[in-house]
Amino acid sequence: MQNRQSPIDIVPHQASRDPNLSQIVLNYDRCTSINISNNGHSVVVEFDDTDDRSVIQGGPLDNPYRLKQFHFHWGEKGCEGSEHTVSGNSYASELHLVHWNAVKYKTFDEAATAPDGLAVLGIFLDTGDDHRWLHTITDALYMVKFKGSITDFKDFNPKCLLPSSLHYWTYLGSLTTPPLHESVIWIVLKDPITVSEKQLGKFRMLLFTGEEEDQRLRMENNFRPPQPLKGRKVRSSN
Numbered sequence: 359m360q361n362r363q364s365p366i367d368i369v370p371h372q373a374s375r376d377p378n379l380s381q382i383v384l385n386y387d388r389c390t391s392i393n394i395s396n397n398g399h400s401v402v403v404e405f406d407d408t409d410d411r412s413v414i415q416g417g418p419l420d421n422p423y424r425l426k427q428f429h430f431h432w433g434e435k436g437c438e439g440s441e442h443t444v445s446g447n448s449y450a451s452e453l454h455l456v457h458w459n460a461v462k463y464k465t466f467d468e469a470a471t472a473p474d475g476l477a478v479l480g481i482f483l484d485t486g487d488d489h490r491w492l493h494t495i496t497d498a499l500y501m502v503k504f505k506g507s508i509t510d511f512k513d514f515n516p517k518c519l520l521p522s523s524l525h526y527w528t529y530l531g532s533l534t535t536p537p538l539h540e541s542v543i544w545i546v547l548k549d550p551i552t553v554s555e556k557q558l559g560k561f562r563m564l565l566f567t568g569e570e571e572d573q574r575l576r577m578e579n580n581f582r583p584p585q586p587l588k589g590r591k592v593r594s595s596n
């Protein structure tokens with residue numbers, strides 16, 4: 359039975375303000391990025407998650423969750439591309455920082471099938487001016503054009519991709535790509551970051567297909583549409 363699927367349409371005035379929801383705390387200062395790769399679905403930056411050097415905690419989370427990777431979802435044009443929508447409106451893209459509960463589970467794969475196994479921080483991307491730090495990622499995309507390509511990507515701290523406010527909505531959901539495990543505590547930031555159309559266009563140069571394949575399919579529209587709420591409550595930080 360699938361009754362906590364993601365993404366969803368978030369309707370702000372239907373979200374319940376929960377005074378018990380504390381702020382989220384991101385301890386990314388000692389994070390260790392390792393590589394950047396094209397997995398045929400998205401572009402992914404992986405982190406060393408062998409200890410608690412970079413964690414998210416607080417808010418709806420009972421434990422600290424370890425940063426494992428981040429990746430993006432985007433469209434073929436600026437007016438769509440995010441997975442979550444807000445009152446039916448899409449953003450151009452959505453960044454997902456994936457964390458896992460290493461206090462309760464031994465491995466990421468074990469956590470990925472548990473109802474409180476993962477915490478994904480979702481950040482909307484709006485189009486406008488250039489983002490001053492996103493070029494570090496977009497400059498590396500030519501190295502991972504093809505599915506299955508991977509290259510070193512050291513010393514990147516995703517803190518530079520956060521908006522000014524950490525106000526958020528939170529609800530219980532799932533992965534948005536197969537196997538769609540219902541194992542995600544979602545924390546979606548209310549404020550978007552701004553990137554330029556030019557920067558976003560570089561994501562669309564990536565390919566779904568591998569170097570050896572004769573068909574070249576541009577990587578775009580790798581977002582899942584909103585799923586039924588099925589009675590779930592969305593809570594809002596203050």
Ligand SMILES: CNS(=O)(=O)c1c(F)c(F)c(SCCO)c(F)c1F
Nearest residue numbers: 400427429454456478532533534535
């Ligand atoms: C939330 N977005 S998602 O479902 O598309 C997604 C994803 F694309 C991932 F790659 C991973 S990590 C898999 C092992 O690395 C993940 F947990 C996810 F939830």
Ligand SMILES: [Zn+2]
Nearest residue numbers: 429431454534
């Ligand atoms: Zn995602």
